[in-house]
Amino acid sequence: MSDTALAPARSRRRILPLSLRLWGLLILLVACAAGYMLIGAEAPWSFLLPYRGAKLAALVLVGVALSVATVVFQTLTANRILTPSLMGFDALYIFVLTLMVHSLGATAYANIPVGLIFTINLGSMALLGLLLFAVLLRLARGDMVRLVLTGIVLGLLIRSITEFVQRLIDPNEFQTVQSLSVARFTQVDTGLLALSSLAIGVGLVLAWRLRLRLDVLALGDAAATGLGEPPAKLQRHAMLVICLLVASATALVGPMASQGAGPSSFFGLIVTAIAHVLTPTHRHSVLLPSAALIGGIILVGGQLMAERVFALATPLIVVIELIGGGVFLIVLLKRRAA
Amino acid sequence: MIRISGLSHSIAGTPILRDIDLTIPRGGITALIGPNGAGKSTLLSLIARLQKIQTGTITVGDLTIGTASDQDLARTLAVMAQSSHVQARLRLSELVSFGRYPWNRGRPGPQDHARVEQALERFGLIPLRDRFLDEISGGQRQRAFAAMAYVQDTPYLLLDEPLNNLDIAAARDLMSLVRDMADTDGRTVVIVLHDINYATAFADHLVVMKDGAIAAQGRPDQTVSEALLEQVFGTRARVEILQDRPVVLV
Amino acid sequence: MTFRTPSRIFLSGLALLMILSVLSIGIGVSDLGIWGTFSDPDARQILWEVRVPRTLAALLAGAGLAVSGQAMQILVRNRFIEPMSAGAGQSAALGVLLVTLLVPSAAIWVKMVGASLAALTGSLVLMAILRPMPPTQPLLPALVALVYGGVISAVVSFIAFQGDLAQFLGSWLTGEFSGVLRGRYELLWIAGGASVLMYLIADRLTLLSLGEDAARALGVNVGLITATAVAGLSVVTAMIVVSVGSIPFVGLVVPNLTARLTGDNLRRALPLTALCGALMVLGADILSRLIRFPYEIPVATTVAVIGAVLFLVLINRDPRSRGAAGVNPAASADRKGGSHV
Numbered sequence: 001m002s003d004t005a006l007a008p009a010r011s012r013r014r015i016l017p018l019s020l021r022l023w024g025l026l027i028l029l030v031a032c033a034a035g036y037m038l039i040g041a042e043a044p045w046s047f048l049l050p051y052r053g054a055k056l057a058a059l060v061l062v063g064v065a066l067s068v069a070t071v072v073f074q075t076l077t078a079n080r081i082l083t084p085s086l087m088g089f090d091a092l093y094i095f096v097l098t099l100m101v102h103s104l105g106a107t108a109y110a111n112i113p114v115g116l117i118f119t120i121n122l123g124s125m126a127l128l129g130l131l132l133f134a135v136l137l138r139l140a141r142g143d144m145v146r147l148v149l150t151g152i153v154l155g156l157l158i159r160s161i162t163e164f165v166q167r168l169i170d171p172n173e174f175q176t177v178q179s180l181s182v183a184r185f186t187q188v189d190t191g192l193l194a195l196s197s198l199a200i201g202v203g204l205v206l207a208w209r210l211r212l213r214l215d216v217l218a219l220g221d222a223a224a225t226g227l228g229e230p231p232a233k234l235q236r237h238a239m240l241v242i243c244l245l246v247a248s249a250t251a252l253v254g255p256m257a258s259q260g261a262g263p264s265s266f267f268g269l270i271v272t273a274i275a276h277v278l279t280p281t282h283r284h285s286v287l288l289p290s291a292a293l294i295g296g297i298i299l300v301g302g303q304l305m306a307e308r309v310f311a312l313a314t315p316l317i318v319v320i321e322l323i324g325g326g327v328f329l330i331v332l333l334k335r336r337a338a
Numbered sequence: 339m340i341r342i343s344g345l346s347h348s349i350a351g352t353p354i355l356r357d358i359d360l361t362i363p364r365g366g367i368t369a370l371i372g373p374n375g376a377g378k379s380t381l382l383s384l385i386a387r388l389q390k391i392q393t394g395t396i397t398v399g400d401l402t403i404g405t406a407s408d409q410d411l412a413r414t415l416a417v418m419a420q421s422s423h424v425q426a427r428l429r430l431s432e433l434v435s436f437g438r439y440p441w442n443r444g445r446p447g448p449q450d451h452a453r454v455e456q457a458l459e460r461f462g463l464i465p466l467r468d469r470f471l472d473e474i475s476g477g478q479r480q481r482a483f484a485a486m487a488y489v490q491d492t493p494y495l496l497l498d499e500p501l502n503n504l505d506i507a508a509a510r511d512l513m514s515l516v517r518d519m520a521d522t523d524g525r526t527v528v529i530v531l532h533d534i535n536y537a538t539a540f541a542d543h544l545v546v547m548k549d550g551a552i553a554a555q556g557r558p559d560q561t562v563s564e565a566l567l568e569q570v571f572g573t574r575a576r577v578e579i580l581q582d583r584p585v586v587l588v
Numbered sequence: 589m590t591f592r593t594p595s596r597i598f599l600s601g602l603a604l605l606m607i608l609s610v611l612s613i614g615i616g617v618s619d620l621g622i623w624g625t626f627s628d629p630d631a632r633q634i635l636w637e638v639r640v641p642r643t644l645a646a647l648l649a650g651a652g653l654a655v656s657g658q659a660m661q662i663l664v665r666n667r668f669i670e671p672m673s674a675g676a677g678q679s680a681a682l683g684v685l686l687v688t689l690l691v692p693s694a695a696i697w698v699k700m701v702g703a704s705l706a707a708l709t710g711s712l713v714l715m716a717i718l719r720p721m722p723p724t725q726p727l728l729p730a731l732v733a734l735v736y737g738g739v740i741s742a743v744v745s746f747i748a749f750q751g752d753l754a755q756f757l758g759s760w761l762t763g764e765f766s767g768v769l770r771g772r773y774e775l776l777w778i779a780g781g782a783s784v785l786m787y788l789i790a791d792r793l794t795l796l797s798l799g800e801d802a803a804r805a806l807g808v809n810v811g812l813i814t815a816t817a818v819a820g821l822s823v824v825t826a827m828i829v830v831s832v833g834s835i836p837f838v839g840l841v842v843p844n845l846t847a848r849l850t851g852d853n854l855r856r857a858l859p860l861t862a863l864c865g866a867l868m869v870l871g872a873d874i875l876s877r878l879i880r881f882p883y884e885i886p887v888a889t890t891v892a893v894i895g896a897v898l899f900l901v902l903i904n905r906d907p908r909s910r911g912a913a914g915v916n917p918a919a920s921a922d923r924k925g926g927s928h929v
Contacts, residue, residue, distance in 0.1 A: 139904045145727040146903065149668075152734060153900050156836075160892035167885040212444025218426035219436060222388055227439045227490070228412025230387070282426035314749035322746055325739035332732055333717070 018279055018286050025278070025293035032301040033060070040308045054193055059299040061193075062249045063271075065200045067295030068207050069245040070268030071275070071287055072238050075214045077137075080276065081331055082148045083268035084246050087136065088155030089129055093250040095162040096124045102169045118195050122247045129243035130236070132158075137235075192252060199248035204292075206241045211284035214238070218282055266324020267317075271295045273327055339364045340385060340494070340528065345394030347380055347550075354380045356550040358394070364493075366542035367520050367527040371534055373571050376547040378530045379498055385528065386417040386496050398494055412440035416487040418480075418497045424471055430482050431467040434458060437489035453489050461485040461515060477508025484515055488523075495519065497529040501536065513540045538562055538583050546570055559584055597849060601863045605647075608870050612643040615877050637770045645765055645773040646870040646887070649828050650838060652779040654865025655858055656821035657839020658846075659786050660711070662797045662854070663817055664718050667847075668730030668903060670839030671711060671825045675733065677836075678740035679710025680822075680829040681761055685744055689751045696830075700775060703826035710740060711818050727903060763833035763888035765873050772831070779827035782820045783862060789816055790854035797852060835888045837895020838865055844902050868894075 016024070036059075037052055070083045084090075100120065101109045109117075136154060140147035216229045224231055271294050279290040298320070306312045306319065340362040347355040355377045362368050370378040383389050385396055387403050396403040398415050416437070424433070434457055438450040446454075458464050461481050466474055471482070480500055487495055497516065501509040517540050519525045531537045537544055538558040546554040546561060548570045554561050562584040564577050576587045616639060657670035671677060683706025687699045694702075714736055718729045748757040786793070792813045795803040800810050828835065846861045869887065872894065876885040 139900070143727075145725055145731060149727050149731045149734070149903055150900065152731070153896055153903070156892065157896035157900065160889055160896055163889045164885060164893050167883070167889065168880055215426075215444060216436065216439055219424055219428075219433075222386075222417065223424070223436075225388055226386065226412065226415075226417030226487075227436065228408040229439075230408055233408075280427065282428050282432065312750070313752065314746050318742060318745045318749060322739065322742040325735055325742050328735050329732065329739060332728070332735070 018281060021279055022286065022289055022293065025290060025297065029060075029293050029296045029300065032297055032304060036300050036304045039304065050190075054190055055303075056300065057193060057197065058253055059303055060296045061197055061200050062253055063295035063297075063299035064292040065203065065245040065249040066268050067271040067275075067291040068204060068288055069242045069249075070272050071284070071291045072207055072210065072214065073242050073268075074272055075218050075284070076235055076238050076242075077140075077147060078218075078220070079144050079147060080272060081269060081328060082151045083266070083272075084129075084242055085268060086155055086266070087132070087151035088158035089125075089132070089243070089246045090250045091155065091158040091162055092125050092128050092132070093121060093247065095158060095165070096121055096128070098162055098165050098169065102165065114189065114191050115195060118192065118199075118251050121251050122199065122244065125247040125250075126240055126243040129246075130239050133235075133239050196248040196252040199244060203241055203245040203248065207238075207245070207288060210234070210238055210241065211288055214284045215282060218284075266328055267295075267298070267320050269331075270320065270324045270327050271298060273331060339399070340526070341395075341397045342381075342385070343395055345381075345384065345391070345396065347377075347384060347389075347392050349380075354550050355384075358550075358552060360545065360552055360555075362526070362528055362545070363543060364526050365520070365524060367517065367529060367540060368543040368545060369537040369541035370528065370530045370545050370547060371532075371537050372547035372553070377550040378547050381547070382496055382498050382528065382530050386415065386498075387411065388417070409440055412490070412492075414492050415494045415496065416490040416492040418483050418487050418495070418500055428471050429467070430463060430469050430471060430474065430478075431458060433471060433482055434463070434485045434489060437486035440490060453491075457485045457489045461488070475508070477504050477511065480504060480508070480512055481515065484512060484519075488519060492525070494526045494528070497527065499530050499532055501531065501533065509536065516540070534562060534567075534586050538585065562586070598860055598863065601860070601867060605863065605867055605870070608867065608874060609643050609647070612646065612870055612874050613639040615874060638768075641770045641773050642765050642768045642873075643870065645768045645776055645832060646873045647866045648773075648776040648780045649763075649832055649835060650866035650869030651862035652776070652783050652824040652828060652865070653835060653838040653869065654842035654846075654861045655783040655786055656824040657865075658843035658854070658858065658861050659793065659817045659821045660839070661843055662793050663814060664715060664729060664733075665723060665797065666718070666726055666729045667844055668727065668840065668899075669718075669733045670837070671707070671821050672828075672834060672839055673734060673737045673836050675710040675714045675737045675740055676707040676822055676825040677829055677834045678737050678744060680704070680707040680826040681757075681834065682706050682710075682740060682744050682747070683826070684830060685747055685751075685753065685757070688753070689747070696775075700778075700826065700830055703830050704823050707822035707826040707829075708819060711822050715818070730903070761829075761834050762886045763828075763835035763891075764876075764884070764886035765832055766884050766886075768832065775827045775831045779824040782823040782827075786817060786820045787855075787858050787862075789813055790858050793817060794852065794854045833886075833888060835869065836892050837899060838868055838891060841895050841898040841902065842868060845898075 033056055036056055037048075041048055041052075043051075066085070070085075073084050074080050074082070100117070104112075132154065136147065136151055139150045213229050213234055216227050217224045217231060217234055219227070221231045224234075271291050274294050275287055275291040278294070279286050281287065299316070302316050302320065306314070306316045312319070340360075342358055342360040342362075345355055345358040345360075346353065358381065370382065372378050380389070384391055385398065385403065391404055398411070401410055401414055403411070431454065435446060435450065435454045437457075438446055438453065442450050458467055461484065463478075463482060463485060466478055466482075471479060474482070484500070487497075495516075500512060500516075504512065513536060516527055516529065520527050520542075529541070531541075541558060544555060544558050544561045545552060546566065553570045554566060559579070559582065562577060564575065567573055567575050567577065567586065577584050578587060579585070613635065616634070653670075653672060657672075660669055660671050660674070660676075661667050680703040683702040683704070684699050686706070687694050687702035691698065714733060717732060717736065721729050721732075744757065744761075745754070748754045792803070792808045795806050795808050796810065796813055798806075803813075804810050842865045843857075843861050846857050846864055850857045850860055869891065872890040873887045876887050876890045879885060
């Protein structure tokens with residue numbers, strides 16, 4: 001709004017068509033994946049292929065799922081800085097986990113088949129997620145800053161309650177929960193991998209089918225209603241997709257939150273910020289794949305760099321949080337300047 | 339025809355609309371006027387289904403708000419909302435083509451493109467078609483939203499204070515476009531206006547509201563009078579008849 | 589009679605604090621008994637080595653957190669900010685971490701100075717970021733401050749991981765009083781001293797809240813008062829982080845509650861703020877010890893649950909009553925103005 005004078009020049013400038021940019025991102029993702037499989041391959045392939053392959057699959061799945069969920073979430077809440085993880089969606093996962101270990105005991109919990117745990121987790125997260133979202137929208141009352149602040153504090157609250165409940169359970173069981181609740185890309189259960197890729201696949205298809213309706217929702221509540229897409233209906237639908245994606249990703253590798261201090265995962269925020277810069281459009285048929293690819297590139301490429309190039313002792317998540325927090329501040333402060 | 343019967347609405351215990359019965363005739367422009375807080379915008383947003391109806395019924399044509407399908411309503415009733423602020427970064431032509439959404443569900447065909455072209459032409463938006471919405475003036479943006487409502491091809495069109503923040507040139511310009519939609523295309527337009535003089539100049543039918551009820555309605559020349567101004571708006575102002583229509587001297 | 593009400597509240601608060609303190613001294617794995625403390629030397633030792641220090645630590649930390657929160661809110665003219673979560677707390681941790689990594693054998697007072705200086709820097713940077721922000725959007729600085737704290741805490745995590753100190757960090761940063769013994773909490777008396785210092789400049793801080801120009805016109809040395817207050821709250825925050833760890837939300841919630849009771853005249857508000865802060869932390873600590881006796885929940889966790897709920901209430905209070913909280917009504921009209929990001 002401030003730079004009307006520069007506008008005509010900028011609006012006509014589009015160096016590469018959007019479809020080419022998407023192809024470019026895809027090539028970059030494939031290159032990262034190839035690099036991840038090949039660089040530093042010293043063990044025999046019979047070992048490396050399944051080992052690295054499973055890790056790679058997990059990274060891609062998680063990156064894609066969280067990115068798509070974030071794009072949908074941001075359109076739903078009409079903001080570009082709050083993400084599902086930031087408001088504690090993945091902390092819900094530990095919460096449910098803690099409750100399960102608490103009520104069943106660690107031994108009984110260990111005997112439940114993976115599939116059942118996965119299903120219970122998914123269902124309860126979807127339920128709690130919808131509840132959380134309803135509370136958030138009610139409190140925010142259409143004010144964007146209030147929405148984001150409320151979302152973050154809700155996230156802190158969920159994390160604190162979770163931690164509180166964890167301390168209530170037996171110290172041994174607490175150990176079990178702790179080991180389950182740190183994001184880990186190091187060991188991936190193949191059964192879980194198959195299950196969650198199925199769930200994430202379903203979530204992605206559903207998200208893709210929402211793309212045209214999301215375009216309309218981005219026009220604002222009133223315009224969307226006038227065009228025959230009342231937000232309330234779409235919101236419930238889209239929230240279930242978001243919960244499915246975030247829950248499956250979290251169940252696969254554990255929550256993306258780090259030590260629990262301060263706002264946690266900014267991963268989705270970085271992804272959507274980059275997606276809006278690289279593929280500037282309102283169309284979700286471009287934004288969704290663009291964010292998905294960028295999410296994959298950041299996790300695979302980042303893991304490749306962290307693991308093989310810099311040999312960092314720090315988990316990738318901490319690095320992402322560091323960069324993401326910076327991006328968040330810049331977005332906020334730039335918005336104020338505009 | 340829009341029929342409203344027994345419509346009441348309250349927000350946080352405060353009554354906004356009290357038992358309204360109103361029939362808005364088919365065709366022409368009906369303007370809702372009244373002092374601030376009279377309930378004009380609430381009434382319009384209930385017809386536009388932007389808020390849930392608490393008591394009473396509203397029918398638009400043969401569709402009942404609340405029970406008719408969203409798609410049928412979107413093909414019958416276009417809404418130009420009060421604050422047309424769009425979060426997405428859109429080009430003007432992209433915005434206008436969203437007006438076709440109720441007909442194509444987001445998959446535009448050749449007919450849709452032709453319709454959008456025609457609308458851009460008619461609303462004088464061709465030179466601005468590739469501009470982003472945040473790069474054009476308020477008047478141009480309102481014209482774009484009017485074009486969007488136009489391509490929605492609905493028999494009914496609702497506008498909530500579209501002249502807010504527009505200068506006189508942009509305001510007159512927009513009102514003539516709306517007038518033209520009513521005359522040439524036979525649309526039924528319901529519009530909330532702040533300025534009585536715009537209402538008397540452009541509307542065929544006035545509905546005057548006060549304290550959540552209908553205070554008066556009828557043709558502008560038979561409705562607007564010094565007595566009405568004092569009674570409804572609580573201000574003494576002279577009303578002159580100029581070129582067969584009442585003008586409030588402010 | 590407006591002045592009566594707060595003083596009555598103050599007295600009943602004081603009485604409650606006494607009761608809680610006695611309770612706090614009485615709770616523990618070994619049952620002391622009233623007579624035991626006189627006759628049994630072991631019981632006496634537990635009393636003076638463990639129970640009394642722990643109770644004093646909770647009192648000092650709570651009062652310090654609340655007072656420094658209120659001082660910070662005056663300095664940045666925003667009600668939704670506190671040093672502990674807005675950079676000072678995390679910076680203090682960063683300071684200790686850096687000192688520990690660079691000079692592993694450093695004495696406690698070196699760590700203390702490092703933490704204080706880092707907290708000071710962190711606060712000053714935040715104030716510089718927030719300074720140009722218009723008061724029309726009171727929640728925006730709160731959001732920026734929270735994220736700013738998060739970024740510094742990510743830096744802390746990063747350095748800790750690289751320096752192989754991550755394990756140590758997790759347990760150490762979460763505020764709890766279970767490790768408090770005689771000889772291990774005395775730094776908190778410095779926090780207490782810094783809080784008293786802020787009380788001494790209370791009148792001038794109140795004037796500062798009218799705006800710098802107004803304060804200057806009334807003869808306040810703005811630079812000096814600001815510097816004293818920032819230094820004071822940095823020292824308080826650093827001492828608490830060094831001796832018991834980070835305790836969130838107290839500095840946010842308590843000043844907001846007391847401002848409703850006594851208004852914004854700091855000379856009157858600060859004692860009540862300190863009292864309520866002490867009550868909140870001591871109460872939470874007692875709760876943390878009792879809920880799963882004999883195990884303990886870190887006091888920071890208990891406080892966070894209570895504090896987050898109260899904070900949500902504060903930022904989402906009915907707009908009609910928000911005028912009293914110094915929140916500009918322009919914020920609610922914000923959406924139409926284009927509040928998208």
